[in-house]
Amino acid sequence: MDWSALWLSVRLASATSAALLVGGVPVAYWIVFSPRRWKYIVEAIVALPLVLPPTVLGFYVLVAIGPLSPVGRAYARVVGHGLPFTFEGLLVASVLYSLPFAVQPFSTEFAAVDRRLLEASWSLGVSRAATFRRVVLPLSVRGLVTGIVLSFAHTLGEFGVVLMVGGNLPGATRTVSISIYDAVQSLDYAAASRTSLLLLAVSFAILTSVYALQRSVWIKPRL
């Protein structure tokens, strides 16, 4: 088994989930609580990775972070090397690719919080931000966990985007799904089957826990 590829995938998935927790919560908050009429456009953009072929997303990310774009050039000037075919480049692509898997469970759960609780909190003198922190977030734990776990699992299994943006550099951008592809290309079916079985088991375990969470097997439902 390609342990270095597996380790890289776990690191990438963890970093992606962490970034989505930090970045996805504000996006979900804005989608749920903003009075803007055009927020459906933002919702559609967030959902795009669900329907877009990974190669298309990967292509655009590659162009956007590459030396042809101002962003890519600025990054290269500051850090000393470009984003494409690096772990950081993969991370950017993964965050975009898994965005709906985090933002949608977050926003579903935020929107499910009874509006009267928010109004009661405001009228008790507690600011909107503090109300979000003290009421909405604690009541949305299930949605937060679901979003984190789903984006972790989704990143673990991504292939097309990684190939487009990261290539196949052992230890830097060669993730576990690419190592399976490599193993099959070199007719090493035994290695491919071991790694596939592991991914299958991990994915199943993760999804089982997500659905158990939704059914409140561990966390008692709130009133």
Added chain:
Amino acid sequence: MDQAAPVTLHVQAAQRFSGGFTLAASLDAALHAGAMLVLFGPSGAGKTTMLRQIAGLDRPDEGVVRFGPDVWCDTARSIWRPPQSRRAAVVFQEPSLFPHLTVRDNIRYGVRAQSENAGDDVAAIEAMLGTADLGNRHPRALSGGEAQRVELARALATRPRLLLLDEPFASLDAPTRLRLRRDVRALLQATATPAVLVTHDRTEALAMGDLIAVMIDGRVRQLGAVADVFTRPADAAVAAALGVEAVLPGRVVGVGDGLVEVSIGDLVLHAAEREPVVRGADVYACIRAEDVTIETRSAGQASARNHLAGRIVGIAPEGPVDRVTVDCGFAIDALITRRSREELQLSPGARVTAAVKATAIHLVPRV
């Protein structure tokens, strides 16, 4: 109790809703410390919308909300104070306690950590509302009455300048409701907090209100002291909204044998004791015009306990019957058939006796 000058609550709000309902209400109420203004009216009259405008939870299309010298909203001058800075705590009809917090944490939720004596205040409020023993329980383990008590404690713990109550007793059973009304009234007076209460229950309006604003179809049709508005409704629509009973303010001067003696002006009425009242209590005696009969001379021995001598001051036809108004120190209406009126030869100025059975007088104690 704080005897400072009353605070004026001024609301002038226009709001159009997509369903066709339009709120176009204005209100100017001088609220003494601990006083209660009742927003009364049928369902759909705009009472809750009005309350939400005062709370800052809804914004009028056009209008002004002022509390004392503070402008909370003025659309013409683009002034808008969010609910957080109004210090007008809201208690809703359905309990809205934070389900993830214990009773204790719910009650202390809005208490600013830096404010002095906050702990003492909270303890006093909890003692009066009897929520101290519920401390570690979660809201889902509370009964409806307990939850509303916790909600009231949570609102009062923030020392609001104005307490806004949106039918908070409507979903409670009768005994719980009566106890809670009394406790809320006492607490508002102890903390000198003025309050606005939305209700469509006239007994509640009578029992709790000092001032009443009658709302119909999105407008405030009459505002005044509760007894004044009930005895002198401004027009037929207000009278219909308030109900057709005469409402006579009085005081209990005797209780015994299942009868309550109520002094109203110079007269004493006898009413059946339906719920316990004590001597000296302020009550409203409510009498439906259907329950009043007119006698032209003494009927001798009759079962009606109350015989009130007076003079007819008005006769108005009302469908198949006539409404006869008798002045016997206070005005009381009787609904009688046209044939009875003709047989008794009633006309304005005639001396008659209005008779009311003790069981037909409904007493509403003030809390």
